[in-house]
Amino acid sequence: MNFEYAPSIESIDIVKIDPKNKLFIDGKFVEPTSKKFFATINPATGEPLAQIADANAKDVDLAVKAARKAFPKWAKLSGKERGRYLFRIARIIQERARELAVLETLDNGKPIKESRDVDVPLVAAHFFYYAGWADKLEYAIPGKDTKPLGVVGQIIPWNFPLLMAAWKIAPALACGNTVVIKPAETTSLSILLLAQIFQEAGLPEGVVNIVTGAGETGAAIVNHPDINKIAFTGSTEVARIIQKAVAHTDKKLTLELGGKSANIVYEDAAIEQAVEGVINGIYFNQGHVCCAGSRLLLEESIAEMFVDKLKNRMEKLRVGNPLDKNTDIGAINSAAEHAKIMKLVESGISEGGEYFEPSFAIPSKGYFHKPCFFNKVSSAFSLSRVEVFGPVLAISTFRTTAEAIMKANDTQYGLAAGVWSEKGSKVHKTAAALKAGIIWANTYNKFDPSSPFGGFNESGFGREGGRHGLFPYLSIK
Amino acid sequence: MSGLNNELKIAKTIKLFIGGEFPRTESGRSVPVYLAKSKKIYANLCKASRKDLRNAVTAAQEAQKGWASRSAYNRTQILYRMAEMTEGKREEFIEVLTNTLGYTKIAANKAVDEAVDAFVYYAGFADKYQQMVGAVNPVSGPHHNFTSSEPVGIVALVCNSKFNLGNMVAQIAAIIASGNSVVTIMADEGAATLAPLSEVLATSDLPKGVVNLLTGDLAELHSHLGTHMEINSLSYQGTNKKVLGELKEMAAGNMKRVIPLIAQKDMLSLDHLINYVEFKTVWHPIGN
Numbered sequence: 202m203n204f205e206y207a208p209s210i211e212s213i214d215i216v217k218i219d220p221k222n223k224l225f226i227d228g229k230f231v232e233p234t235s236k237k238f239f240a241t242i243n244p245a246t247g248e249p250l251a252q253i254a255d256a257n258a259k260d261v262d263l264a265v266k267a268a269r270k271a272f273p274k275w276a277k278l279s280g281k282e283r284g285r286y287l288f289r290i291a292r293i294i295q296e297r298a299r300e301l302a303v304l305e306t307l308d309n310g311k312p313i314k315e316s317r318d319v320d321v322p323l324v325a326a327h328f329f330y331y332a333g334w335a336d337k338l339e340y341a342i343p344g345k346d347t348k349p350l351g352v353v354g355q356i357i358p359w360n361f362p363l364l365m366a367a368w369k370i371a372p373a374l375a376c377g378n379t380v381v382i383k384p385a386e387t388t389s390l391s392i393l394l395l396a397q398i399f400q401e402a403g404l405p406e407g408v409v410n411i412v413t414g415a416g417e418t419g420a421a422i423v424n425h426p427d428i429n430k431i432a433f434t435g436s437t438e439v440a441r442i443i444q445k446a447v448a449h450t451d452k453k454l455t456l457e458l459g460g461k462s463a464n465i466v467y468e469d470a471a472i473e474q475a476v477e478g479v480i481n482g483i484y485f486n487q488g489h490v491c492c493a494g495s496r497l498l499l500e501e502s503i504a505e506m507f508v509d510k511l512k513n514r515m516e517k518l519r520v521g522n523p524l525d526k527n528t529d530i531g532a533i534n535s536a537a538e539h540a541k542i543m544k545l546v547e548s549g550i551s552e553g554g555e556y557f558e559p560s561f562a563i564p565s566k567g568y569f570h571k572p573c574f575f576n577k578v579s580s581a582f583s584l585s586r587v588e589v590f591g592p593v594l595a596i597s598t599f600r601t602t603a604e605a606i607m608k609a610n611d612t613q614y615g616l617a618a619g620v621w622s623e624k625g626s627k628v629h630k631t632a633a634a635l636k637a638g639i640i641w642a643n644t645y646n647k648f649d650p651s652s653p654f655g656g657f658n659e660s661g662f663g664r665e666g667g668r669h670g671l672f673p674y675l676s677i678k
Numbered sequence: 679m680s681g682l683n684n685e686l687k688i689a690k691t692i693k694l695f696i697g698g699e700f701p702r703t704e705s706g707r708s709v710p711v712y713l714a715k716s717k718k719i720y721a722n723l724c725k726a727s728r729k730d731l732r733n734a735v736t737a738a739q740e741a742q743k744g745w746a747s748r749s750a751y752n753r754t755q756i757l758y759r760m761a762e763m764t765e766g767k768r769e770e771f772i773e774v775l776t777n778t779l780g781y782t783k784i785a786a787n788k789a790v791d792e793a794v795d796a797f798v799y800y801a802g803f804a805d806k807y808q809q810m811v812g813a814v815n816p817v818s819g820p821h822h823n824f825t826s827s828e829p830v831g832i833v834a835l836v837c838n839s840k841f842n843l844g845n846m847v848a849q850i851a852a853i854i855a856s857g858n859s860v861v862t863i864m865a866d867e868g869a870a871t872l873a874p875l876s877e878v879l880a881t882s883d884l885p886k887g888v889v890n891l892l893t894g895d896l897a898e899l900h901s902h903l904g905t906h907m908e909i910n911s912l913s914y915q916g917t918n919k920k921v922l923g924e925l926k927e928m929a930a931g932n933m934k935r936v937i938p939l940i941a942q943k944d945m946l947s948l949d950h951l952i953n954y955v956e957f958k959t960v961w962h963p964i965g966n
Contacts, residue, residue, distance in 0.1 A: 281795065284802060288758060326751055333754065333802020340810050340948055602966060629822045629964040651750075651805055668809045 228406025271407030280336030287332030310532030330650035349377030359385035455663025460616030464494035470621035542591035615657030695876035697737030698886020714780030726894030741887030746857030750805035757801035792844025800851035831910035841868030904928025
């Protein structure tokens, strides 16, 4: 018997997309100096959604000036007052949740059930959480008086556009800083709707400024002399450029970069849960997750059985229209990203990796990719080392705990890891030995505004979330 | 009101607030509240009895486990909603404060501001204090050892006889932020604020029974509070040393934690909140 899902398409009527989207500087939407715009595409269809302003160095300078002008007054507000703005913003986000979720899905390609049930609720929660810190900063670092840094420049990626905006803006504002932020060029729409929410909440002009654009806009922020701190989430490659660019300045820096995180499944794991956890770890959000469990390390004794279960589960994943509430895996964010993933998969196949992809069809229009894996690969296999940032898993085996740990740590990255075992002591021993900033034990991809997130080694430095998430935005008086 | 003159305005009956409902005192007794500096009765408040107190403790018990098992984020939102509701009822609070206590409008507005501030402050603390007082402890040997906090359970709160709306709200919020439930004995002064305050609590998605408000004679009730075996903590915010001593003596019966007067400067603080939590430390081996 064939069990088909009837389509359950979320309506897009709730969203009103401006055909021409301007920059948000000093509390107003303004034209870019160059009068240049670029298109943003719906990756599920390949069709353009709207035009986005292209900010150049002059626009960035105007944004920084606005942030600098707003800073003294914002910093002098009591924490209580700053908190009030952030609470208001959180409540409005909750009120307009569906609008934000639909817009996010249209521009990013992620399934509506994720943007609705994961992204947007976490966005509201982040503002709510940091709102409550604004008047409690005397507890941030015990015994120390703190002050804000000033104007912070923030550059965020396209994989969780709104959530990354929340992770950056909420703590910065709670601590009394003002912000110049650049969304990724393929996903600018949702943060511009957030700007409307800032206006609705009465956030003072200049406290948050949004400059849309691509690499050059980002470079203008990084190189601007009147910015006190840079926060960047994106690829390690770009981060290296940024790190060098600010080396001879006093600018503070935090980086949240890529990963090649290992999911370790011991033979005494709860197998069905582990299968679900591995699937979620790499295929959630189309694999566009810095902390994706993109390497699976299986204890040899259960490897064959586990891989069979994975194949079985993958056959039932639903890849398709992101606006369909039944969809598990949506569209790859852009043509460029799609091509990159396909190229990496091809190279993996030509390298001799044992490739598997499910048998179902995926849409031919738009940028879709099947969830897939390479089995029985070694640590030297290219896709065991290179971040694909797509729904591609590399599977290998181990025999002992020590070997699992060694293999898991055999990477220049160190963002996350998963450990699956029903034996608590083994979980703790493994977790203690793993060089990763987030360890998920018997679960994966859990996020909370109170839980610090960030990497070891080349996955970056600094933490976002929790009390630790305040540190990058404060200095000791 | 059309047709009829002001003499026939309908006065609100101010009852107790127990288990999310508004019962009268089972004793049928009342205490008049007068218009400030006048012999004119503003309202008849309930004079709560020992039985009402017991009912309130039962309601608090039934509610507490569910309240504590809510996520901290959920408690944050509910406390914030109390701020929203208080702001919405500003005029009603002002009416009670000006009429029964003779507050000026400015003073009454200030009192409401302080109540809103207190709700927002503790709303913002409910999901943070754990990170300030919890710890992973560096014990010697291969054990993962962590200390986390839990609510103490049922708290009885005796308000200061000198009425202060902001302080009373802060005390209630500090107690429930961590997942406790509370039975509050309001002071005589300002007792009519039970009306708008209970309505705030009843419209904030707060589970029934988490906060209970009683008006009555403390002298009559205090021995029942002190000896009630299901009350885990007694917060005596009065200044009578003799009464405090007696409560502390009675508390020995089931080792109630007794929390004495909290200073004004500490009303909005971490140390206020952690008066109402217990610390639990868990060990787990690290090894094969």
